[in-house]
Amino acid sequence: MLTAAKQQGKVLLLSVKYNIMRQMTNRAAFITNITFMILNNATFIIQWMILFHLKEDIGGYHMNDVMVLWGLAASTYGLSHIFFQTAYNLPDLIINGKLDSYLVQPKNVLLGVISSGTNTSAIGDLLYGYLIICIFRFSIVNLLLFTLFSITGALILTAFAILTGSLSFWIVKGDMISGNLHSVLLHFSTYPDGIFKGIIRLLLYTLIPVGLIIYLPVKMILRFDPFTLLLLLGFTVLIIFLAFFVFYKGLRRYSSSNLMSARI
Amino acid sequence: MKAIQVKNLSKTFKVKVKEKGFRGSMSSIIKPRYKSILAVDNISFEVEQGEILAFIGPNGAGKSTTIKMLTGILYPNNGEVSVMNINPCAKRKQLAYKIGTVFGQKEQLWTHLTPYDNFKFFGAIYDLADTVIEERINELKKTFELEEFINTPVRNLSLGQRIRCEIVASLIHKPEVLFLDEPTIGLDPVVKENIRELIKKMNREYQTTVFLTSHDVGDIEKLCKRIIIVNHGRIVLDDSMEHLKYHYLNKKIVEVKMKETVDFTAEEGITVLKSKGGNLKLAIDTTKKKINDALRLIDADNMIDINISNVPLENIITEIYRENKVLL
Amino acid sequence: MRKYIFIFKTTFLESLQYTLNIILGFVSFFVVLFVFLNLWQYIYADSTNLISGYSMEQMIWYVIITEIIFFGTRNRTLTGQMTSDIKSGTIAYNMNKPYNYIYYIVSRHLGEITLRFFLYLGIGILIGYHFVGGLAGFQAVNLILIVPVFLLGTLINSFLRMCISILSFWMEDAGPYHWIYDKIIIVVGTLFPVEMFPDWAQPLIKFSPIYVVTYGPAKLVIDFSMEMLWRVLLAQGIYLGITIIIITVMYQKGVKKLNVNGG
Numbered sequence: 001m002l003t004a005a006k007q008q009g010k011v012l013l014l015s016v017k018y019n020i021m022r023q024m025t026n027r028a029a030f031i032t033n034i035t036f037m038i039l040n041n042a043t044f045i046i047q048w049m050i051l052f053h054l055k056e057d058i059g060g061y062h063m064n065d066v067m068v069l070w071g072l073a074a075s076t077y078g079l080s081h082i083f084f085q086t087a088y089n090l091p092d093l094i095i096n097g098k099l100d101s102y103l104v105q106p107k108n109v110l111l112g113v114i115s116s117g118t119n120t121s122a123i124g125d126l127l128y129g130y131l132i133i134c135i136f137r138f139s140i141v142n143l144l145l146f147t148l149f150s151i152t153g154a155l156i157l158t159a160f161a162i163l164t165g166s167l168s169f170w171i172v173k174g175d176m177i178s179g180n181l182h183s184v185l186l187h188f189s190t191y192p193d194g195i196f197k198g199i200i201r202l203l204l205y206t207l208i209p210v211g212l213i214i215y216l217p218v219k220m221i222l223r224f225d226p227f228t229l230l231l232l233l234g235f236t237v238l239i240i241f242l243a244f245f246v247f248y249k250g251l252r253r254y255s256s257s258n259l260m261s262a263r264i
Numbered sequence: 265m266k267a268i269q270v271k272n273l274s275k276t277f278k279v280k281v282k283e284k285g286f287r288g289s290m291s292s293i294i295k296p297r298y299k300s301i302l303a304v305d306n307i308s309f310e311v312e313q314g315e316i317l318a319f320i321g322p323n324g325a326g327k328s329t330t331i332k333m334l335t336g337i338l339y340p341n342n343g344e345v346s347v348m349n350i351n352p353c354a355k356r357k358q359l360a361y362k363i364g365t366v367f368g369q370k371e372q373l374w375t376h377l378t379p380y381d382n383f384k385f386f387g388a389i390y391d392l393a394d395t396v397i398e399e400r401i402n403e404l405k406k407t408f409e410l411e412e413f414i415n416t417p418v419r420n421l422s423l424g425q426r427i428r429c430e431i432v433a434s435l436i437h438k439p440e441v442l443f444l445d446e447p448t449i450g451l452d453p454v455v456k457e458n459i460r461e462l463i464k465k466m467n468r469e470y471q472t473t474v475f476l477t478s479h480d481v482g483d484i485e486k487l488c489k490r491i492i493i494v495n496h497g498r499i500v501l502d503d504s505m506e507h508l509k510y511h512y513l514n515k516k517i518v519e520v521k522m523k524e525t526v527d528f529t530a531e532e533g534i535t536v537l538k539s540k541g542g543n544l545k546l547a548i549d550t551t552k553k554k555i556n557d558a559l560r561l562i563d564a565d566n567m568i569d570i571n572i573s574n575v576p577l578e579n580i581i582t583e584i585y586r587e588n589k590v591l592l
Numbered sequence: 593m594r595k596y597i598f599i600f601k602t603t604f605l606e607s608l609q610y611t612l613n614i615i616l617g618f619v620s621f622f623v624v625l626f627v628f629l630n631l632w633q634y635i636y637a638d639s640t641n642l643i644s645g646y647s648m649e650q651m652i653w654y655v656i657i658t659e660i661i662f663f664g665t666r667n668r669t670l671t672g673q674m675t676s677d678i679k680s681g682t683i684a685y686n687m688n689k690p691y692n693y694i695y696y697i698v699s700r701h702l703g704e705i706t707l708r709f710f711l712y713l714g715i716g717i718l719i720g721y722h723f724v725g726g727l728a729g730f731q732a733v734n735l736i737l738i739v740p741v742f743l744l745g746t747l748i749n750s751f752l753r754m755c756i757s758i759l760s761f762w763m764e765d766a767g768p769y770h771w772i773y774d775k776i777i778i779v780v781g782t783l784f785p786v787e788m789f790p791d792w793a794q795p796l797i798k799f800s801p802i803y804v805v806t807y808g809p810a811k812l813v814i815d816f817s818m819e820m821l822w823r824v825l826l827a828q829g830i831y832l833g834i835t836i837i838i839i840t841v842m843y844q845k846g847v848k849k850l851n852v853n854g855g
Contacts, residue, residue, distance in 0.1 A: 007391045014388055022376045029764040036768030043775040050784055054643055055635050101372055103337045105389055106360035121768070173616065180619035187623045195627075195634040255353065256339040 008108055012115050016083055019118035030120055037124025038131070041074055044190065059194025066192060067136040069218045072146065073189045075129025076153030076213060081122030084158045087114040088182065090165030091175030099254060110247050114158065126150075142221055149217035152236045156213050159243035160185065166243075169250030181208065189214045209239070267441050267473040268311035268334065273343035275304040275329050303329040305497035306343070313440070316467055316474040318484040321494035322585050327477045330494070331443055334475070335365055348440055361390060364434035364442045364472075372430065375419040379410060379429040382418065383436055390437035397436070404432050407469060408462055424455030431462060441473045442466070448480050460486050481578045493584055501584055509574070516555055518546045520562060521569040534558060542568070595691055596699040603703025614708050621663045621712060622719075628655045628783060629723055644787040649724045650814045657810040658782035660716040664709035665746055669701045671770050674757040684850060694843055698750055705746075727814060734816045741821070742809045744828040749805045751835035758839060761846030781806045804828045 024030050045067075052063045061069070086093070093099050093113065102112045133146045164181045168174035185208050188196075193204060193215045205211035212235050216228055278298040304326040311317050321327050332338040333345055336352035336359055345352055350359045366372075373382045380401065387397035405414055410432065413425055421429065427447060434442065444463070448456045460483060466472050478484060484491060484505075491508060493501040501508070522542040528534050533552030538545035548558045555572075562570075607614075629652055636648040646654070674697060677683045686693045720727075756773060759766045781802035789797055797803060808824035 007388075011385075011388050014385055018374055018377060018381070018385065022374065025376050026764055032765065032768050036771060040768075040771045040775050043772070043779045047779045047783060050788060050790075051631070051635070053790065054788065058631070059634060100332065100337045101367070103356065104335050104360055104363070104365045106357045106391075107389055176613070176616040180616065183620045184623045187620075187627055191627050191631065195630045197630075200626075252339075255337065256341075 008111060011107055012083075012111060015112075015115045016118065019085075019116075020082075023118060023120045033120040034124040034127070037121040038128045041070070041125065041128045044070060059192030059196075061192040061194065064136045065218070065222060067132050068221055069192065069214060070190055071129040071132030071136070072149060072153065072218055072221070073129075073186075073214055074125040074132070075146070075150040076157060077186070077189075078122040078125030078127075078129060079150050079154035080157045080161075081119040082126060083118070083154070084114040084161075085117040085119045085122070087158050087161040087165065089117070090114075090162065091168040091178055094165070094168040094250070094254065095175065099251070103255070109251060110162070110244060114162065137221070145217075145221050145224070149221070149232075152232055153213040153217060155236050156209055156239055157185075159239040160209060162243040162247055163239075166246045166250045169253050184208055185210055185213075209235075212236075265313050266310050267313040267315070267348060268309075268475065269344075269346045270310070270330075270334070271308050271344045273304055273307050273330070273333060273345060274302070274341050275326075275333060275338065276341050277301045277303050277329075302497050304333070304340075307494070307497070307499045308343075309492055309499065309502055311473060311475065313473050314467070314471045315490060316463070316476065316488050318488035318491045319475060319477045319494070320479070320484060320491065320581070321477075325494045326497040327494060328445060331445055331475070331477065335359070335363060335443055361437060362440050364437070364439035365445075366430050366434050366443070366447055367445045371426075373418050373426070373433060376417055378415045378417055379421075379433070380414045382429065382433055386433050386436045392437065400436055400438075404435060407465065408432050422455075424451055424458060427451065427455075427459060428462060431459070431466075435466065435470075435472075438470065439472065441475065444474060444476045444478075446478055447476070448478065448483055456480070456482065463487055481576075481581065485577050493581065495585055508580070509577075514550045515575050516548045516550060516558075517573050517575060518544075518548055518558070519571045519573075520544050520546070520567060522563075523566045523568060526563070526566075528561065531558075531561065534561075596695050599691075599696060599699040600703040600706075603700045604706050607704050607707045611707070611711075614711055618712075618715060621659065621715070624663075624778075625656065625659050625716075625719060628659070631783075644785070646785065646787070646814075649727065652724045653720055653727050653814050654785055654810050655782060656716045656720045657813055658806040660709070660712045661742075661745065661749075661806050661809065662778055662782055664712040665705050665749055667701055667705050669697065669704055670750060670753040671757055671767075673697075674754065675760045675766055678758070678760040678846070681850065683847070694754065694839060697754065698747070701750055702746070709746075729815075730813070731816070734812070737821055738809065738812050738816070741812055741824055741828065744825070744832060745805045745809050748801065748828060748831045748835060751832070751839055752801055752805075755835060755839050755842065758842045758846060761842075761849055776800070777802065777806060785811060801831070804831045 048063060048066050048070075051058060052066075056062070058066070081088070090113070099109070099113065102109050102116075105112055129146075129150065133142060161178070161182060164178035165174075167178055171177065188204055188208065188210045193201065193211065196204065204215070212232060216232055219225075220228055220232075277300070279301055307326075307330070319327055319330065329338065333340050334347055334352060336356035339353040347359060348362045350362065352359050373379070374385065377385075383401045383404070384397055387394075387400065392400065401414075405411055408428065410428065413421055418426060418429065431444070431447065447463070448459050451459065463474060463476075464487060467474055474487075476483065476487065488505060490504050491501070492499055503511075517537075520543075522544065524542055525539070526544065528536055528544070528546060531553070533549045535547040535549075536544065537547055546558075548555060632648060632651050632655065636643070636651070641647055643651070677686070683693060686696070752773065753770070756766055756769045759769060780797070781800075786794055786797045786803070786807055797807070804824065804827050808828065812820060812824065
């Protein structure tokens with residue numbers, strides 16, 4: 001069991017390494033992608049400067065807090081897209097029968113699939129996140145917490161992408177649904193939760209887990225709370241198991257399937 | 265020992281019927297309509313260990329579906345499959361260590377890396393220790409003459425070299441059965457010959473069982489001792505090459521050049537395919553007329569040139585596709 | 593001109609086939625709008641009725657209109673399609689056809705977005721009525737004068753996009769420049785009117801594309817004045833002229849480069 005996990009980890013890292021090497025074959029494009037993503041994220045600083053110029057407190061947040069929120073969102077997104085980019089393309093792989101080549105490998109299919117691609121600009125996101133935390137709230141403890149929450153966030157985000165992406169095993173146009181859910185999650189993740197009320201707020205802590213990816217962690221960076229941390233870790237483990245379960249359930253359908261036209 | 269055993273295997277696909285236009289796409293979301301296609305229809309066969317088997321048929325005959333069921337990618341609706349005594353759909357991962365796959369047009373290599381790095385990656389996938397991988401790469405490099413380009417990125421290789429590496433990459437874990445889906449598609453004759461040599465060598469050196477699909481009659485003729493032909497999801501022929509030729513090659517084509525025109529139309533068992541001046545092309549049915557009897561009819565003194573040949577395998581296979589029934 | 597109208601018509605009719613996909617694409621629009629509306633409601637909640645001279649009702653309509661402009665005109669043809677035409681050298685095949693590639697792409701783009709724009713417009717108006725009700729002081733007659741401003745804004749936006757895409761002649765990947773343009777419009781250009789920026793930044797915004805693409809049209813809807821109309825039209829005229837010149841020159845240079853290098 002342990003050696004199997006070790007082997008799996010080795011393949012995963014090798015896969016990510018090769019992916020990044022591929023992106024680096026064109027050095028100029030690689031560097032522009034990263035720097036422009038950092039600039040791209042930085043434009044939002046202007047937005048918040050103006051908003052806080054109009055009002056000092058928005059949704060219970062001040063400028064520095066929003067920056068931490070933004071930084072965490074960026075590095076969470078970045079981490080997930082560097083390692084598991086293909087989790088976001090699952091619908092395409094499912095619909096067009098492209099999972100086949102992973103099925104003949106003696107490794108975990110899901111891990112093999114999601115680690116088979118990377119996104120260069122995501123490196124810019126990750127860097128931006130760390131830049132922000134260092135500028136606005138630097139301390140060793142914060143840095144450690146920030147890293148921990150980027151990892152849990154990236155895991156939840158990826159699991160969420162797998163869960164929604166797996167819809168395509170069952171539903172026509174599942175790709176549109178998962179794409180939309182993903183963009184909903186992203187849009188909410190860079191605004192303070194205090195501005196949302198009622199049902200929406202409930203949704204953000206359940207069906208669309210932005211609350212667990214971003215809001216709770218940000219609160220913990222501002223004020224640490226061990227109970228919330230346990231809750232967060234528990235949720236992370238749970239959603240990962242759920243993602244594996246649903247994906248493999250779908251995979252059985254894929255293999256016994258009759259849904260594809262391109263697979264005869 | 266049998267490498268592959270297949271019994272009463274069937275697979276049905278549901279294909280969505282889509283109507284045109286806005287209304288069509290609306291109704292296909294609410295209530296999609298499907299039609300069933302029987303892609304593989306109750307087929308059974310066995311493959312011995314160390315055998316090279318050709319599995320051929322026209323497009324859409326069910327070849328790829330069968331390969332996918334043998335490798336655990338697809339689950340059958342009915343029937344039993346066992347590859348190296350493993351049931352592919354129950355123990356896919358375990359099977360993966362024993363088989364290798366090359367799907368002709370789909371690349372599995374990382375194109376920006378060198379073949380060497382690729383081999384290392386595949387070695388890691390199959391849990392080989394680094395030292396074992398090194399040894400194996402060295403061995404494969406020598407056997408299949410890859411020294412020249414093992415350190416050149418795959419994208420800079422010629423198509424032939426690339427396919428070579430694709431096949432060798434699938435050998436890194438010493439598979440006992442190798443599935444090759446149209447390995448020579450799109451290659452020029454010299455490269456094709458090269459790849460065939462490689463497959464033969466691999467079969468000889470490692471006793472690898474090879475399950476090959478191809479459209480190229482040359483592949484089949486030069487590599488395989490046994491051939492299975494499928495059409496419309498059914499096996500229409502399962503026979504040794506020799507047997508096939510013996511049964512189907514009861515026709516000989518004789519081309520002769522005579523000093524003057526000779527008329528053979530009256531002879532039983534001889535069909536005149538072409539007659540122009542002294543040039544004649546005859547088909548001789550050897551069940552009706554022995555070849556030596558037929559030759560005796562030709563006046564040797566009058567003859568300028570002669571050429572006797574078999575009916576090309578390609579024609580035989582086309583014939584079998586067309587007739588689409590069990591012939592033997 | 594006739595052939596460009598024909599290209600427009602054909603692509604427009606084709607787009608009718610994908611109505612369903614457009615509707616499914618609304619979600620992103622809804623969410624952005626929803627977040628912004630919540631943001632403004634929060635900001636307005638316990639402060640005076642006016643911020644920088646805007647009432648909450650005006651502010652929300654402003655956001656809705658600019659979002660319609662942003663989402664309703666977003667299209668891959670100007671970005672991905674054009675870039676891949678240049679990268680793959682397909683553009684060379686288009687050169688010996690009896691039309692101008694630039695105008696061909698613009699006609700196609702407009703054909704593709706027309707249906708979507710009106711769908712977004714309809715939905716946007718519904719959302720606006722639902723959230724804050726009608727707009728006080730809005731007069732339907734003014735629409736006749738505002739429509740050309742919207743059209744010009746859309747055209748300028750298209751040309752600016754093309755200026756970026758055309759960089760692909762010289763650059764490996766023009767994508768990152770599109771992100772920045774996107775962000776300038778959506779982050780800076782749709783959320784607040786010029787008046788809300790700090791004083792030193794206001795002149796900058798007035799000279800930026802934001803003024804002619806989003807601010808101008810939206811401002812005229814929520815607070816019409818003839819003076820403003822002339823000012824926006826003048827700015828749009830200048831922008832249109834400049835972008836057309838830039839794009840024509842860049843296109844010619846790019847094509848020449850393509851010919852020299854043989855694609």
